[in-house]
Amino acid sequence: MMDISEQRQWIDRLVAFDTTSSKSNLALIEDVEAYLSGFGVETFRVENDDQTKSNLYAIVGPKVEGGVVLSGHTDVVPVDGQDWDSDPFVVVEKNGKLFGRGVADMKSFSAIGLSLVPEMLKAGLKRPIIFALSYDEEIGCIGAPRMIAQIADKVPTPSAVIVGEPTSMKVINGHKGISSFRVHVTGYTTHSSQTDRGVSAVEAAARLIAKIADMRKARERAADPESPFDPPYSTMTVNVVHGGTQLNIMASEATFDWDLRTIPGDCREDIIEEFTDFALGIEAEMRAKSSECRIKIEQMTNAPSLAPHEDNPAADLAKAITGHNSADVVAYAAEAGQFQEAGFSTVICGPGSIDQAHQPNEFISLEQIEAGTQFMRRLIARLSS
Numbered sequence: 001m002m003d004i005s006e007q008r009q010w011i012d013r014l015v016a017f018d019t020t021s022s023k024s025n026l027a028l029i030e031d032v033e034a035y036l037s038g039f040g041v042e043t044f045r046v047e048n049d050d051q052t053k054s055n056l057y058a059i060v061g062p063k064v065e066g067g068v069v070l071s072g073h074t075d076v077v078p079v080d081g082q083d084w085d086s087d088p089f090v091v092v093e094k095n096g097k098l099f100g101r102g103v104a105d106m107k108s109f110s111a112i113g114l115s116l117v118p119e120m121l122k123a124g125l126k127r128p129i130i131f132a133l134s135y136d137e138e139i140g141c142i143g144a145p146r147m148i149a150q151i152a153d154k155v156p157t158p159s160a161v162i163v164g165e166p167t168s169m170k171v172i173n174g175h176k177g178i179s180s181f182r183v184h185v186t187g188y189t190t191h192s193s194q195t196d197r198g199v200s201a202v203e204a205a206a207r208l209i210a211k212i213a214d215m216r217k218a219r220e221r222a223a224d225p226e227s228p229f230d231p232p233y234s235t236m237t238v239n240v241v242h243g244g245t246q247l248n249i250m251a252s253e254a255t256f257d258w259d260l261r262t263i264p265g266d267c268r269e270d271i272i273e274e275f276t277d278f279a280l281g282i283e284a285e286m287r288a289k290s291s292e293c294r295i296k297i298e299q300m301t302n303a304p305s306l307a308p309h310e311d312n313p314a315a316d317l318a319k320a321i322t323g324h325n326s327a328d329v330v331a332y333a334a335e336a337g338q339f340q341e342a343g344f345s346t347v348i349c350g351p352g353s354i355d356q357a358h359q360p361n362e363f364i365s366l367e368q369i370e371a372g373t374q375f376m377r378r379l380i381a382r383l384s385s
Contacts, residue, residue, distance in 0.1 A: 002370045008098070010111035011369070012091045014074075015100040021075040021138045024052045028074050032056060032114065032133065039117055044154075046147040053135040055147035059155060060117060061125030061383070068317070068379060069130045069151065069161040069344070071335060072110035073137030073144075076102040082360035097363040104352030104364045109164025112351070112372045116380065123384040130158060137335055140180055140301025144335040148342045160314035162379075163336040164350030166357060166364075169322055169371045172348035173315040174329030176229065176261040177305035177337055179268055182298045183208060183279070185243075188290035189252040198250035199286045199293050202243040205254035208295070211278050212236045212258055215271065227263065228308070228329045234262040234271065257300075261333065264307035272299075304337040306346060314347035321378045322349065330354070349375070 017028040033043045036058050046055040061067065079088045079101055086092045088101035098108075110133060120129055132151065135143035151158075165172075185205045190198030216236045223233035236258060243254030262268045279295045286293035308329060315327050327347070332354065339346040351372030352364040 002373065004366065004369050004373055006115040007112050007369055007373055010115040011098060011100075011103060011108050014107040014111050015091050015102050016089055018089050019075050019102070020078050021136055022078070025074045025135045026052070026054060029054045029056050029133070035114065036060075036117065036131075039121060041117070044150065046150050048135065048143065053143065055135060055143055056131070056133045057147055057151055057155075058131045059128045060120050060131070061128035063156055064127060065156040065158070067128035067130050067156065067158045068383060069132050069158050069339070070110070070113045071132040071134070071144075071161055071163040071339065072106055072113075073134045073335065074107075074110075075135055075138050076105070076107075077138050077358045079360070084360050088362075096366050098366065098369070099361055099363045101362055104166045104362055105354070105357035106165050106350060106352070108352055108364050108369060109350040109372060112369070112376050116373070116376050119377070120380055123380050125380070125383050126385070127159070127383045128156075129380070129383060130155060132161075134335060140178065141303035141333065141335050141338060142301060144338050148338055152342050152344075158344065160317050161336070161339045161344045161346040162314065162318060163334055163339070163346065163348045165334050165336075165348050166350050166352030166354050167330075167348055168353050168368065169349060169351060169375060171315055171318045171322060171324050171327040172330050173306070173312055173327040174228065174264060174308035175306040175334050175336060175348065176234070176263055176331055177268060178259060178261050178301065178303050178333035179272070179299065180257065180259040180301045182255060182257050182300055184294070184296040184298070185254040186292065186294040186296075187250060187252050187254070187286065188292055190250045192248040192250055195250065197289070199289050200250045201254035202251040204282055204286055204295070205241070205243055205256055207282055208275075208279060209238045209241070209256060209258075211275065212238055215274060229263050230331055232263070234260065234266045234268075236260050236271070261331065262305055264305040303333055303335070304341045306334070306337040306340050306348070312345055312347065314345040317382075318347045318349045321375055321382070
């Protein structure tokens with residue numbers, strides 16, 4: 001069995017930081033920053049507007065073109081309401097597995113890379129390894145774009161970006177895009193016996209929600225059976241709804257959130273326009289009874305898909321290192337599409353299973369840690385030759 005004690009220590013170290021997306025990630029960033037600076041590696045922060053969170057990127061090796069970006073998000077999803085058998089922020093080893101929040105999604109990938117910095121420096125890299133650690137991926141890939149813009153502008157052009165989301169070390173060259181929206185509906189309140197005078201915001205919201213379901217069903221009927229995606233069409237779902245105050249009062253307010261996950265090639269703007277036009281029609285009906293009525297659509301997130309391409313040097317690199325002959329696609333969204341949109345050849349490949357992401361008692365197997373470590377060492381060897 002491979003000695004992965006250094007990797008294990010770094011997994012413990014990163015998981016110990018509670019970087020739930022609602023909280024700051026600065027303590028983790030400062031720790032990684034100090035570690036890299038101790039080796040003389042220059043680091044660069046790219047902060048959010050109020051400086052409560054930060055991306056971090058660093059170049060290990062010469063500042064020349066042809067390097068490889070190792071991309072990983074630092075935030076994790078909440079543990080609230082989940083039934084954990086142990087402290088989620090203290091890694092526990094049991095039956096060949098490491099348990100803890102973020103061990104699979106996706107701190108182990110970054111931990112493996114950071115643990116191998118001494119080996120990177122000792123190897124005499126001819127092309128650099130570029131760490132790219134982001135914030136707020138879990139709430140819509142919000143943090144990465146600023147950092148990606150800095151890398152594109154200030155870093156010698158890398159040949160590949162490897163996003164280390166958990167793929168069980170399979171090579172992934174495509175994912176769906178994600179956009180999310182909050183819809184606020186303002187009605188006109190009357191007693192529920194006076195429906196001719198009032199406008200129920202809840203009823204209007206229900207019609208809008210039904211429209212979203214109809215849009216999804218239409219795309220399901222028209223789906224290309226040859227599409228590699230599962231499901232093979234763009235999806236829309238409503239999973240959060242609030243509205244009304246009492247049974248006998250016409251609801252004055254209703255709010256719901258919906259997300260849109262588009263397959264590459266499906267125009268998200270057309271889908272948004274279809275929904276918006278329908279909402280405008282509903283709003284006009286409401287305002288015919290009261291000018292106070294409104295429907296407001298707020299876009300919260302918007303991350304592009306990762307489109308599979310035959311010419312993808314990053315996928316070719318990952319396949320050569322892993323020994324896989326093919327690449328797959330996934331239904332979830334990631335920051336990979338943002339790197340591709342910025343002009344970088346991008347692939348997803350990392351240790352752990354996506355089946356464990358966001359789950360209570362999230363785990364990663366020691367075999368996956370070994371596989372991820374072997375992958376990283378092979379990458380170091382390639383960039384040193």
